[in-house]
Amino acid sequence: MDHLTMPPLRIDLFSIFIFLGLMQAVYLGLVYLVFSAKRTQNLILQGLLLWGIGGFLLEIFMMYSGLISYAWFLVDFSEPLGFLIGPLFYGVILCLTRGKLPVKFWPQLVPFFAYTLYMIPFWALPDEAKFNAWISAYHPEFSRLDFTQPYPSDPLLLREYVTPLTLISVAVYGLLCLREVSTFFSSQNASIWNPVTEAQKRLRIVPFILVTILLFVTVVKIFNLEDTGDHWYAAYIAFTVYLTSFLHIRNSNLEHADLKIPEKYQNSRLDPVTQRELIEKVKQILERDKSYLKSDFSLPNLAKEAKTNVHLLSQAINEGFGKTFFELTAEYRVMEACQILKSEEGAYLKMEEVAERVGYNSKSSFNTVFKKHVGMPPSEFRKTVQSGN
16 A cells, blocks of 8 residues: 555644643543552543543544554544443443442443444454545545455444444433432432532533533534544543543642641631530431421521531531531431331331432432442341341
8 A cells, every 4th residue: 555645644733632632541541540549440430431532532633644544453443432431431420429330330331342343344354444444534535445345344334323323322321421410419409500519510520521522523423424523523522631631630639638728618717616516506406306307408408507607517517527418418317217117117118208208309319328328228128127137
């Protein structure tokens, strides 16, 4: 293929922006997967997700710039990653909301591995086939090589429709992510539009990124049916990598990580005596009035009952109980649910009724919180205690 007249190399702002995004994805993936002091499931998934995104950026950078002529094996190598990005995003959400991945999550990776196997016949084709694939997508004005494939490389026509299939996959997982986040906020009696804690703010960003990528790619594909607009959504994906890097650096507290007082408490008027008084008030209110059993129970409501402001009460709970308001509320609700499930009446109540009695509007939210605190679903807990084990 050396005698061919190749399109000129294209090194412009798009290629530079995409390349720098690729480098960011590789580096941040290394931070999560290799250099992290504690490799949790969440960090592993985030690292794999960044490397998966990096795979997209690498192929598009090589194809857009024309450097693909030095590495024909990279043509369309990232196609299977389209079926991996959605599940990885969803896995990150599950780790954030539930603390760990459920066993039923792993079969969702089957489409990725299946499509990877399906791509092997194409990857095994000579470079002439890769050249034609590149030209048709990035330089349709150039003539293709007169090349006859020795065997069908797309017998099921899956590659013919891989773009809509990928978008459908991302859309489905985008909806799953939004549902999981919505359920989590509901279980915390918080609003997804007005998150209270930094963790909630970060959680809300993940499905937002996935949905915006989906919308951006869809719009680009509509106006570039021949895949000639890949550099546009690659630039947008690179931007999301930059955003992820920014959030990682901002939340890492690199300077004075152990000495710096949280900004929201720097000007606090909460002294030790006031803190102890507030803690006692909170205990009395929760144990006497059981306000947490109301579905609209909130930090502002509790602050009003304790005759203080939200800021001081939040600090008192965080420092005095060693947990957030939402964690404290969930703990009391789960303890109340345990008492109900142990009772004679609790043996016959529907789980939805138990959930409503302890302040949850959603059975799934109740199940998630209960299992996190007790280690088993409420239905299993009831069987255990009712049988006398």
